[in-house]
Amino acid sequence: MLHTSKDEAATKQNGPACEVKEFGGIVSIDGADIVIDGRYPEEGYSVNEVSSFVIRVLNGTGTLALQGNLVSLAEGDVAFVENGEAYYFEGQNLTIFMACTPAWNPEQYANVA
Numbered sequence: 001m002l003h004t005s006k007d008e009a010a011t012k013q014n015g016p017a018c019e020v021k022e023f024g025g026i027v028s029i030d031g032a033d034i035v036i037d038g039r040y041p042e043e044g045y046s047v048n049e050v051s052s053f054v055i056r057v058l059n060g061t062g063t064l065a066l067q068g069n070l071v072s073l074a075e076g077d078v079a080f081v082e083n084g085e086a087y088y089f090e091g092q093n094l095t096i097f098m099a100c101t102p103a104w105n106p107e108q109y110a111n112v113a
Helices: none
Strands: 010-013 018-026 029-040 045-048 052-059 061-066 069-074 078-081 087-101 109-112
Touching: 052 061, 061 078, 069 087
Parallel strands: none
Antiparallel strands: 010 018, 018 029, 029 087, 045 087, 045 109, 052 078, 052 087, 061 069, 061 087
């Protein structure tokens, strides 16, 4: 078991529109609170070649674009994204919780056109 309090979470900026509060994890899964205020990534799409993830909208509204399909997001909604699927988010103060499996690391991740 791993427990991380909100005060222990590491906060980082993933570009001008995306703030991430990472709670860490174990090899098989991790989690983060993410606030999106604008478009992330700024251009193109993001893709994780290894990890799949689930998000739950905690606050706000926005859009998740999955390989050209637009999905409206609102508080309480849940979305699942398979590894290898290209995506981007747009929102105004859209707050989500994201869990990745296996645990996310930067080597798995890329921005694509």
